[in-house]
Amino acid sequence: MECVFCKIINNELSSEKIYEDDDFIVIKDIKPIAPIHLLIIYKKHVEKIQELTEDDQRRFWKIFHIIKELSDKMGFEEYRIVQNNGKEAGQEIPHIHFHIISGRKLKGIG
Numbered sequence: 057m058e059c060v061f062c063k064i065i066n067n068e069l070s071s072e073k074i075y076e077d078d079d080f081i082v083i084k085d086i087k088p089i090a091p092i093h094l095l096i097i098y099k100k101h102v103e104k105i106q107e108l109t110e111d112d113q114r115r116f117w118k119i120f121h122i123i124k125e126l127s128d129k130m131g132f133e134e135y136r137i138v139q140n141n142g143k144e145a146g147q148e149i150p151h152i153h154f155h156i157i158s159g160r161k162l163k164g165i166g
Contacts, residue, residue: 061151091159
């Protein structure tokens, strides 16, 4: 498989891992847009939210626990969570992931 995130998950590509469990890894974004820019990546290769099974969906509750744990550990309280779902939404890598962005004032989006 040519998926960059799958290669990172399988340790075929290096990354700066911040967190890992059975379902997710968290890495630093290689092109950060803020001082803190993390990617929470689901280990199972799923491209978009519409493709998540019920079992996948049950695992996703952990994302908020992971974010809280990382914000406590890394010392940030205010952040933006972004998930681009599909090319037209800005998803560059077709593997479901969430951006956690913090460390500077962010402009409003709506």
